Amino acid sequence: MKKLMNDPTNVVDEMIDGYLKAHPTYIQQSPKNSRTIVTVRETKPGKVGVVIGGGSGHEPGFMGYVGDGMADGVAIGNIFASPSPDPILEAAKLVDKGSGVVILHGNYAGDVMNFGMAKELAEMEDIRVETVLTTDDVASAPKEESEKRRGIAGEFFGFKTAGAAADKGYHLDDVVRVAKKTNENTRSMGVGLSPCSLPQTGEPSFVLEENEMEIGLGHHGEPGIEKGQIQSADQVADRLLNDILADMPLEKGDNVAVLVNGLGSTTRMELYIMFRRVEQVLKEKGVKIHRSYVGDYMTSLEMGGCSITLMKLDEELAELIDYPADCPMFVQK
Amino acid sequence: MKKLMNDPTNVVDEMIDGYLKAHPTYIQQSPKNSRTIVTVRETKPGKVGVVIGGGSGHEPGFMGYVGDGMADGVAIGNIFASPSPDPILEAAKLVDKGSGVVILHGNYAGDVMNFGMAKELAEMEDIRVETVLTTDDVASAPKEESEKRRGIAGEFFGFKTAGAAADKGYHLDDVVRVAKKTNENTRSMGVGLSPCSLPQTGEPSFVLEENEMEIGLGHHGEPGIEKGQIQSADQVADRLLNDILADMPLEKGDNVAVLVNGLGSTTRMELYIMFRRVEQVLKEKGVKIHRSYVGDYMTSLEMGGCSITLMKLDEELAELIDYPADCPMFVQK
Numbered sequence: 001m002k003k004l005m006n007d008p009t010n011v012v013d014e015m016i017d018g019y020l021k022a023h024p025t026y027i028q029q030s031p032k033n034s035r036t037i038v039t040v041r042e043t044k045p046g047k048v049g050v051v052i053g054g055g056s057g058h059e060p061g062f063m064g065y066v067g068d069g070m071a072d073g074v075a076i077g078n079i080f081a082s083p084s085p086d087p088i089l090e091a092a093k094l095v096d097k098g099s100g101v102v103i104l105h106g107n108y109a110g111d112v113m114n115f116g117m118a119k120e121l122a123e124m125e126d127i128r129v130e131t132v133l134t135t136d137d138v139a140s141a142p143k144e145e146s147e148k149r150r151g152i153a154g155e156f157f158g159f160k161t162a163g164a165a166a167d168k169g170y171h172l173d174d175v176v177r178v179a180k181k182t183n184e185n186t187r188s189m190g191v192g193l194s195p196c197s198l199p200q201t202g203e204p205s206f207v208l209e210e211n212e213m214e215i216g217l218g219h220h221g222e223p224g225i226e227k228g229q230i231q232s233a234d235q236v237a238d239r240l241l242n243d244i245l246a247d248m249p250l251e252k253g254d255n256v257a258v259l260v261n262g263l264g265s266t267t268r269m270e271l272y273i274m275f276r277r278v279e280q281v282l283k284e285k286g287v288k289i290h291r292s293y294v295g296d297y298m299t300s301l302e303m304g305g306c307s308i309t310l311m312k313l314d315e316e317l318a319e320l321i322d323y324p325a326d327c328p329m330f331v332q333k
Numbered sequence: 334m335k336k337l338m339n340d341p342t343n344v345v346d347e348m349i350d351g352y353l354k355a356h357p358t359y360i361q362q363s364p365k366n367s368r369t370i371v372t373v374r375e376t377k378p379g380k381v382g383v384v385i386g387g388g389s390g391h392e393p394g395f396m397g398y399v400g401d402g403m404a405d406g407v408a409i410g411n412i413f414a415s416p417s418p419d420p421i422l423e424a425a426k427l428v429d430k431g432s433g434v435v436i437l438h439g440n441y442a443g444d445v446m447n448f449g450m451a452k453e454l455a456e457m458e459d460i461r462v463e464t465v466l467t468t469d470d471v472a473s474a475p476k477e478e479s480e481k482r483r484g485i486a487g488e489f490f491g492f493k494t495a496g497a498a499a500d501k502g503y504h505l506d507d508v509v510r511v512a513k514k515t516n517e518n519t520r521s522m523g524v525g526l527s528p529c530s531l532p533q534t535g536e537p538s539f540v541l542e543e544n545e546m547e548i549g550l551g552h553h554g555e556p557g558i559e560k561g562q563i564q565s566a567d568q569v570a571d572r573l574l575n576d577i578l579a580d581m582p583l584e585k586g587d588n589v590a591v592l593v594n595g596l597g598s599t600t601r602m603e604l605y606i607m608f609r610r611v612e613q614v615l616k617e618k619g620v621k622i623h624r625s626y627v628g629d630y631m632t633s634l635e636m637g638g639c640s641i642t643l644m645k646l647d648e649e650l651a652e653l654i655d656y657p658a659d660c661p662m663f664v665q666k
Contacts, residue, residue, distance in 0.1 A: 002526045002544065004566040004603040004639065014566075015602045018609030022591075022625040059601035193335045211335065233337040233347075258355075265598030265635050268392035268662070269348045270337040276351030292355040295662070296629075302598050304635075306337065324666075329601070329628070331664035333657075 001197040001204070001302075008199040012056045012078055019063060023328040026067055030094060035087035038073040038094045039066055048166040048175045049073065049095030051103045052159055053088055054111060055080045057196075058219065061155065061298040064329025070163035071104075071327075075118075079198055079301075080220045082110035088118035092127055100128035100172035104158050104179060106151025107133045128172060132179040134158050136188040136309065138247045139216025139225050152219050153261035153298040154186040154309045157321070164323035182317060187248045188259075189240040190307030192217030192224065196264060196300050205303070215239060219263075219300050233270065237277035240308045248312065252286030257293070257321050259309040264299040266306050271295065274306055290318050297330075334530040334537070334635075341532040345389045345411055352396060356661040360399055363427060368420035371406040371427045372399055381499040381508045382406065382428030384436045385492055386421055387444060388413045390529075391552065394488065394631040397662025403496035404437075404660075408451075412531060412634075413553045415443035421451035425460055433461035433505035437491050437512060439484025440466045461505060465512040467491050469521040469642065471580045472549025472558050485552050486594035486631040487519040487642045490654070497656035515650060520581045521592075522573040523640030525550030525557065529597060529633050538636070548572060552596075552633050566603065570610035573641045581645065585619030590626070590654050592642040597632040599639050604628065607639055623651050630663075 005011050013034065020029055020037070030036035052062045053075030063074045073091035077083035092101045103119065105111045112133070119129045135146060136154025162179040170178065192214045195204035205221035208214060213236070216224030231239070250256065260275045262268070275294050282289060290313055298307075313321065325332045338344050346367065353362055353370070363369035385395045386408030396407045406424035410416035425434045436452065438444045445466070452462045468479060469487025495512040503511065525547045528537035538554035541547060546569070549557030564572070583589065593608045595601070608627050615622060623646055631640075646654065658665045 002546070002563050002637065004524075004526070004569060004599065005606055006565045006567055011602060011606065014609055015605045018605035018607070018612070018627070021612040021622075022605065022608050022627050057600075057602065064601070191337075193337070213335070230335050232339045234339055236337060264600060265637075266337065267390075267597060267632070267634050268397070268629075269344060269389065269634070272348045272351035272355065273338055273344065274351070275355050276347055279351070279354040289354075294351070294355050299600070301600050301602070302637075304335065304598075326666045331666055333659045333664055333666070 001202055003199055005199055011199045012076065015056065016076060026328045030090050033087045033090040035076045035083055036073065036090040037063055037066055037076065038091060041068060043072060044169065045097065046099050047097055048099045048170065048172050049092065049097060049101035050163050050166045051075065051088065051091045051095060051101055053083050054106055055082060057301045058298050060329035065159050065327050067325065067327030069167045069323055069325035070159050082108065082114045085114050085117040085121060088115055089121045092118065092122045092129055093125065096127045102162055102172065102175045102179060103129060103131045104162060105131065105133065106155055107135045107149060130172060130176045132176060132183065134183050136183065136186045138187050138189050138243050140218065143247055150218055152188050152190060153259055153307045154188045156259060156297045157186050157257065157309065157311045158182045161317055161320040163325065164320040178320065182311065185312040186309060187244045188307050188309040189243050190217055190305060191215050191236055191240065192303060192305040193230065194265065194304030195221065196303040217305065233273045234277045237274050237308065238281065241278060241281050244308065244310055250285060250287045250312065255288045255290045255313045255318060257291045257311040257313060258289055259293040259297060261298055261307045261309065262296040263303040263305045264296065265302045265304045268295065271306055278308060291321055334535055336532055338532055344532045345409065349409060359661045363423050366420045366423040368409045368416055369406065369423040370396055370399055370409065371424060374401060376405060377502065378430065379432050380430055381432045381503065381505050382425065382430060382434035383496050383499045384408065384421065384424045384428060384434055386416050387439055388415060390634045391631050393662035398492050398660050400658065400660030402500045402656055402658035403492050415441065415447045418447050418450040418454060421448055422454045425451065425455045425462055429460045435495055435505065435508045435512060436462060436464045437495060438464065438466065439488055440468045440482060463505060463509045465509060465516065467516050469516065469519045471520050471522050471576050473551065476580055483551055485521050485523060486592055486640045487521045489592060489630045490519050490590065490642065490644045491515045494650055494653040496658065497653040511653065515644065518645040519642060520577045521640050521642040522576050523550055523638060524548050524569050524573065525636060525638040526563065527598065527637030528554065529636040550638065566606045567610045570607050570641065571614065574611060574614050577641065577643055583618060583620045583645065588621045588623045588646045588651060589615065590624045590644040590646060591622055592626040592630060594631055594640045594642065595629040596636040596638045597629065598635045598637045601628065604639055611641060624654055
């Protein structure tokens with residue numbers, strides 16, 4: 001598959017280089033670790049630091065979400081690979097203002113190991129660090145083993161609420177509480193239509209037939225729960241919502257944030273057609289949509305398909321979702 | 334090619350439906366014409382109205398740019414087809430506050446005819462309307478026939494500056510002057526790597542071999558100026574910049590806005606790698622980058638490839654580029 005790149009082994013570093021040059025009023029690179037990027041902006045004294053991170057290839061996740069009201073720093077891994085502990089530790093050190101640091105990451109073995117190690121290393125340097133996992137993908141494990149679930153697009157909601165809480169001056173324990181509450185109230189499920197290819201191999205990450213889709217496919221091409229002929233947008237949306245709502249029932253009067261997330265090559269047209277059905281179904285149930293996000297928020301390179309994420313809101317989460325943000329790849333007034 | 338849709342004949346109307354439901358705090362549909370969308374927000378008394386529009390399939394263009402500091406209304410055509418005069422006239426009527434309306438559109442035969450007709454119809458209803466064309470694609474006609482050039486991603490800069498000027502209270506003639514000055518100082522050139530397919534046919538819009546790229550390809554698959562084997566990102570960027578800078582020479586000390594625009598399925602990673610080279614070349618020339626945009630601002634469904642746009646700024650244009658904006662698909666603080 002064709003890509004606009006130079007040496008395939010340098011794609012992540014060249015992306016970072018371009019990113020830094022495009023947005024110097026937002027971000028800067030650590031002088032000690034090229035895979036650590038932090039905000040250039042003066043954050044409030046005593047603010048809890050928020051660090052995010054993960055593999056590359058999910059842009060705007062993760063580096064696109066460093067900015068006011070979101071993360072203060074990010075650790076950047078190779079494509080679909082966890083960052084090593086070093087850039088994570090470096091990010092924690094740079095963003096700590098003495099009030100501790102919350103690190104948010106997805107539930108993948110490499111991330112759990114490396115972010116956990118970075119936490120230990122930071123604590124040895126007397127920085128208080130708490131990590132919070134995202135486990136929103138209902139297709140990746142049954143409800144009774146929900147702690148084994150992968151984190152997918154729902155991670156965005158955790159960045160949004162924890163980032164807002166930290167910016168509002170919440171203490172570390174409360175930022176952690178908000179991040180955990182967000183995860184507990186967030187469910188996602190995706191559908192894959194076409195694969196991406198890794199720059200170094202050029203080979204598709206999985207194979208689907210010409211008219212095939214895969215329900216529950218993971219963000220790195222992890223197998224889903226069902227392959228079958230592609231259905232209509234409404235049928236696909238119904239299918240995804242069905243599993244999400246079975247896992248997190250919603251009642252009349254409930255308030256949610258909705259994210260219809262494109263995986264990379266799916267058009268906004270298709271995403272809005274999917275959203276249209278989500279709105280219909282929620283309206284029929286009497287569920288109120290507080291705020292909607294439709295677009296590419298957490299991609300898998302040029303993978304085709306999308307995911308639906310619902311986050312059940314209480315008053316606190318609604319306020320944090322509405323809080324403004326200003327990052328290179330995400331701005332909310 | 335697989336798409337998430339229901340009846341292919343309804344994709345545009347279902348997209349609009351989803352769009353309206355996702356962003357009710359921004360936009361509303363005309364009760365008289367389903368293809369006209371206008372802002373819900375109270376604009377300043379006496380503000381010049383700004384109307385944009387064109388075919389669907391270019392999202393966020395055009396409907397994504399209705400909001401504060403950008404357009405007040407949009408007329409929406411079928412995929413890659415001009416809107417008819419009716420929704421354009423309706424948009425002009427709805428956004429006119431007695432100070433006249435500027436209509437911005439790309440230079441395509443259907444658009445020129447229909448937007449021109451809408452202008453005449455509006456004038457018959459005593460609304461003063463001025464239309465301004467965008468002709469930024471240097472690949473589409475030689476310099477001496479620049480009035481024949483197509484409008485591509487550079488249209489975004491026209492929406493940005495004219496929208497800001499109108500919001501700042503400029504008179505109609507001055508909004509028109511700003512829009513024309515923007516176009517005169519904006520140049521784009523693109524590269525295509527892979528085709529999109531129209532929902533109704535499912536057929537690719539053009540054919541490229543596995544390792545082929547096409548320089549100068551249009552936004553609807555119009556033939557470019559050169560087909561050849563895909564080159565490195567730096568070589569492609571150099572090639573596009575070479576033609577842009579031959580057409581609009583820049584000198585040391587000049588100030589520009591840069592847009593590296595994805596056509597639909599090209600990853601942010603590749604776009605930032607392209608931007609990296611643009612920055613290097615401009616830096617070598619002593620040209621200052623005032624502001625950068627990297628992402629999908631004007632797509633061609635799921636086409637693969639990108640375009641580079643440079644806009645030469647004077648003090649007025651720089652101020653208008655920096656002016657805040659708040660639209661469903663584009664927010665700038």
